[in-house]
Amino acid sequence: MRGSSDPLPPEAAGGGRREAAPIGGGGGFRDLASCRAELRAAFAEGSDWEVELGFGKGRFLVSSAAAAGSRPFLGVEMASRYFRLAARRAASRRLSNVILLRGEALYLIATLLPAGMARTVHVYFPDPWPKSRHHRRRLLDPRTVDLVLALLDPPRGRLFFATDHLEYGEAVAETLARHPAVEVDRVDDGWPEGPRTNYEAKFEREGRPIVRLAARLRGGGAASLLHPAGRDDLLVGPAPAQEPSASRTSS
Numbered sequence: 001m002r003g004s005s006d007p008l009p010p011e012a013a014g015g016g017r018r019e020a021a022p023i024g025g026g027g028g029f030r031d032l033a034s035c036r037a038e039l040r041a042a043f044a045e046g047s048d049w050e051v052e053l054g055f056g057k058g059r060f061l062v063s064s065a066a067a068a069g070s071r072p073f074l075g076v077e078m079a080s081r082y083f084r085l086a087a088r089r090a091a092s093r094r095l096s097n098v099i100l101l102r103g104e105a106l107y108l109i110a111t112l113l114p115a116g117m118a119r120t121v122h123v124y125f126p127d128p129w130p131k132s133r134h135h136r137r138r139l140l141d142p143r144t145v146d147l148v149l150a151l152l153d154p155p156r157g158r159l160f161f162a163t164d165h166l167e168y169g170e171a172v173a174e175t176l177a178r179h180p181a182v183e184v185d186r187v188d189d190g191w192p193e194g195p196r197t198n199y200e201a202k203f204e205r206e207g208r209p210i211v212r213l214a215a216r217l218r219g220g221g222a223a224s225l226l227h228p229a230g231r232d233d234l235l236v237g238p239a240p241a242q243e244p245s246a247s248r249t250s251s
């Protein structure tokens with residue numbers, strides 16, 4: 001987590017084993033390889049998932065899942081320490097509607113999570129990577145926004161975002177505002193229920209300004225429209241030249 005003096009363990013940095021907690025907590029962790037098919041089936045079942053990317057200690061995810069009855073929640077967190085902490089919290093509350101994945105969010109979206117699975121995607125206080133040469137590491141930016149939006153079930157899908165890093169917040173607001181498939185609003189007075197995550201509660205206490213955004217897909221299910229930055233990066237090279245049939249037959 002940002003500001004922590006603990007380096008990420010190697011497997012949390014995206015290179016090593018990834019683990020998934022079984023549905024229903026249960027206490028143990030399973031390797032993704034052993035339950036990939038089961039997870040795919042669970043995710044494909046409906047489009048009602050609430051997904052949080054980078055859930056940290058899991059305050060929002062666990063309390064929302066506990067209050068939501070049987071509605072399914074999926075959390076993705078890269079840092080092993082926080083993943084395990086949140087998994088313990090979910091298990092101690094005997095939540096049977098939460099799945100936690102430890103791994104890099106964009107990797108898991110691209111390889112495991114089906115398009116249209118989520119009613120809501122939450123991204124709160126993602127690492128801001130303030131230096132411009134590190135912007136490419138940001139979880140949400142013009143290159144990654146389509147991957148994240150693809151999780152949403154059109155047209156009702158919602159994306160909620162918050163950060164205390166104002167430059168990053170404005171960059172995400174602009175990315176979403178420029179997106180042809182999205183309408184975005186600022187939530188200047190805070191969420192109706194108050195701060196959602198540990199970081200938000202801490203920053204609110206400190207009186208720091210926070211950018212909060214609520215985005216939705218435009219009616220008509222325009223999720224196939226791409227952000228201009230992603231769209232302009234997609235190129236198709238020429239097909240291999242076909243030899244004219246005459247040259248093949250001529251001697």
Ligand SMILES: C[S@@+](CC[C@H](N)C(=O)[O-])C[C@H]1O[C@@H](n2cnc3c(N)ncnc32)[C@H](O)[C@@H]1O
Pocket residue numbers: 001002053054055056057076077078079082103104105106123124125126127139197198199200
């Ligand atoms: C600053 S903390 C915020 C935690 C929590 N969302 C909150 O608001 O309290 C950012 C969290 O996102 C996680 N994270 C950052 N990049 C990630 C990525 N690409 N995939 C998954 N988790 C990520 C970090 O490990 C960290 O726990």
